Every structure is written in structure tokens, then in C-alpha cells.
Amino acid sequence: MTIPRQLPNAITIARIPLAVVFFVLLLLGGAYGLDDLALRWTAAALFVLAISTDWVDGYLARRYDLVSDFGKLWDPIADKLLTGAGFLGLALLGEVGWWLVVIILVREWGITIHRFTLVHERVVAAAWMGKLKTVVQAVALGWALLPLHVLIGMPVWVVLTQVLMVAALVLTVASGIDYVIAQARGRSGRT
Numbered sequence: 001m002t003i004p005r006q007l008p009n010a011i012t013i014a015r016i017p018l019a020v021v022f023f024v025l026l027l028l029g030g031a032y033g034l035d036d037l038a039l040r041w042t043a044a045a046l047f048v049l050a051i052s053t054d055w056v057d058g059y060l061a062r063r064y065d066l067v068s069d070f071g072k073l074w075d076p077i078a079d080k081l082l083t084g085a086g087f088l089g090l091a092l093l094g095e096v097g098w099w100l101v102v103i104i105l106v107r108e109w110g111i112t113i114h115r116f117t118l119v120h121e122r123v124v125a126a127a128w129m130g131k132l133k134t135v136v137q138a139v140a141l142g143w144a145l146l147p148l149h150v151l152i153g154m155p156v157w158v159v160l161t162q163v164l165m166v167a168a169l170v171l172t173v174a175s176g177i178d179y180v181i182a183q184a185r186g187r188s189g190r191t
Helices: 007-033 037-063 069-092 098-118 128-145 154-188
Strands: none
Touching: 007 037, 007 069, 037 069, 037 128, 069 098, 069 128, 098 154, 128 154
16 A cells, blocks of 8 residues: 655644644633533544544554654644643633643743754654653643543542643653753764
């Protein structure tokens, strides 16, 4: 079976407009005290679909030997736009603390900016801890976005959301430290 050479990159880029639509639906679903469950379910489903494409484009790129520098650079950016929209939206709706969101976003965009500064030298692909961090963030956000509190009760949903968010925060910080150490070692070894 052959697939179009640019399909993994096209899937990656498709996450960017999906992130925007998701963000708008999320805010509309919770804005002005509407608490529109249909919009919330739609936003959550769109997030789950969009974040799932991260696995699909990576699988296709590796399986069919279509890994590219473009994909290595833009795949994590598309992920950060989508997860960033989720964290920011939840903070704007008052469902996640701003302190947590600020720490995560500073780490995410700090590393992204650093990657862009290195792009003329080399493309820095995500390490295993960064990939694990993305999975945990996706699970935490997916859980927090789904209005499951209507099915399992608010106290259980809130506690599980907090546990997942703390796990995402810990892995985000740990993977950021791992990235900085790896880059420092790489630069010192390149004298």
C-alpha cells in the first residue's frame, strides 16, 4: 500500500485549524453561564479526535518511512496549539487554576521557541519523555473536557481532574528539565 508522501504532514497541519474550532466551541459551551452540554460534548469530542491525529500522523510517517524535518518541527507545534487551547480554555472557564496553565504554557512555548532558534542548525525531535508528557496532557485534558460530572458526580470528577492535571504538570516540568539538560550536553559536546 502506498500513501501520498505529504499525508502525515497534512494531518499534522490539520490539527491547527481544529485547535481553533475546538477552542471556540469550548468557550461558547461555557460562556455567559450557558453551560451548554451539547457544545461541551462537541468540543471534547473534537479535542479527542484532533489529539488522536498525533498518533496517526506519527504512525504513518514511521510505518511508510515518511519522517521529515517538517514533521519533526511542526508536529509538536500543532500538539502545543491544541493542548494549549485546552488548558487556556479550561482556565478561562475557571475549571483549572491559572498557575498550572501558566507553568505548562511557559514550558511548552519556551521549548518551542528554542527549537525554532535551532532550526537552521538542526531539527530537534521530541524525546520519549516529551512524548509521554503529551500523552498524559491529552488524557488529563480529555478527562477535564468531557462533562462526565453529569454521569459520575461533581466531587469524583473534580478530584480525578485535579490528580490528572497535577500528573500532567509534573511530567511537563520534568520533560522540560530533561530537554534543557539534553540540549546543554549536546552543545558542550559539539565544541
